[in-house]
Amino acid sequence: MSDKRPQVSFSNELGLRIMAESTTPAPISSSENALAVRRYLNELHDRITTAAERVETAKFRRDSWQRPEGGGGETRILCEGSVFERAGVSFSHVFGAKMPQSASNVRPEMADAPFEAMGLSLVFHPRNPYVPTTHCNVRFLVATPPNGPAHWWFGGGFDLTPYYPFDHDVLHWHRTARAACELFGPGVYGKYKEWCDRYFFLPHRNETRGVGGLFFDDFNENGFAHSFSFMRSVGDHFLPAYMPILERRMLEPWGERERNFQLYRRGRYVEFNLVCDRGTLFGLQSRGRTESILMSLPPLARWDYDWHPEPETPEARLYEQFLRPRDYLAEL
């Protein structure tokens, strides 16, 4: 979390005009900087769906939608593909009169302020249980409390949820995450790697969701250009982090055993997203489009009562060696 708050008001810094008095604030998207963020997100949207379609026989369906309270987005979704059982990549740009509680845990003074949020969010649920599920999100938020200066910040990250992890893949994932942070200071990877471990954690299972990656929020260090550049670096490193793992494992042979374990572990993914994830809660509380928010859920998931893996199986290896915070770059 950044200690520095912008010293100038948001309207000075980004050259925006916010009608904080109005119940439906005017969108900030007319500012140069906000337009630049939007252009980047749209370009990344195209880049990611193109890369996914390159390994697939199916195509993304595109759904544009408007949000009655303000804003809208475009959800691209690919179902029952050859490689992806489901892949969803959603751009949204929404605004409203009251920022939901869930958006502002780190800035409680911003709850209920007029807000604007734009972001790109994706979840890939591959068919092959040897290919990890993955999630990536980059976002830009602005809150304009009536009795104080506006605040803007970036957030985002990416994380990996393998079923049958390969050390080589986990190393590659974290090396790429570290590379995304490298130009931004020596402690940056460690800080956001640890935040990711804390965020993607299921307290009721005492498990991390997967092997982590990066998670940052409330990021507005050293002005807009620097902050935006960090967000872009994270967004730009997602494909180089994930695609080599996907391509290396997507032809791995698998059977009913691996499928059952994948479905069982997908139940944890559902639990995390519906019980623990602030992003999902933000979407539902801000009356986002339910189908776009819940596109992150797997197409099929199972729950088995009190299931535990047999000792010394590949399934036990996931629990014993991976579902807790680890410094993979030092230990693998």
Add this chain to the structure above:
Amino acid sequence: MSDKRPQVSFSNELGLRIMAESTTPAPISSSENALAVRRYLNELHDRITTAAERVETAKFRRDSWQRPEGGGGETRILCEGSVFERAGVSFSHVFGAKMPQSASNVRPEMADAPFEAMGLSLVFHPRNPYVPTTHCNVRFLVATPPNGPAHWWFGGGFDLTPYYPFDHDVLHWHRTARAACELFGPGVYGKYKEWCDRYFFLPHRNETRGVGGLFFDDFNENGFAHSFSFMRSVGDHFLPAYMPILERRMLEPWGERERNFQLYRRGRYVEFNLVCDRGTLFGLQSRGRTESILMSLPPLARWDYDWHPEPETPEARLYEQFLRPRDYLAEL
């Protein structure tokens, strides 16, 4: 919600000795009244699992468990049966130093007070898509804030979640619910039927979970004996409400279409339990046993992006005629 609060302190009314100063309060279960509730819940536990096994080839597995913070329970679960894909019936009796927020929406002054809770909770997920899923819960809570009198109350109810509803079944269900309330006053069924409609509602889908039933909470009207009697009446009417529906529909032929719709609608059940259900939240927040709390989740569930039923199909009939609050007894 009852307007009357007990005028005497809990320790007078139930003859209990609560060590409110201690971080781990002594269980109240030594009082005569609390013992009577516990005996009733244990007897109902046996009655329900026996009735379920009577129509089944599989048997319930029994798991006794202790909760490190205080108390424990017995979870009975039947998996992959001939009639039930999963049936779980769980008794729990837990206590702790701080009542979770989720337990006390109606009594905010009780949050963080030492508490004790006992209850029976069940979910049946039948295999045949023509048989509705059902849930029933009866519970007894006591909170002992250090700076005020103790409070006790009952809660509970039962609700029905059909995939392919039959009018006849829905009428029987609500007539039995009404019968459970009949001796307790003229407005009782209507009041708790409406509360059920409000409680088992998914705001992000704008749908009720199913066709409702009864839901009551914070019930302590006319002293302990009367309140306990109402809770027993609800508990006692569950089997007569559900079993005739189960037995009438369990041999209905079904195929892939019905199975897919059942799995899809089970996704809503997961969404309700993990996003909306205060009971699940209470369990997870009070560090209950995760496997017993989440035994309510279906064994298998699916999510389809932006799925809508074809007009004039049995699936559309569920959406059009049932997934909203209705006065079934007057309208069917």
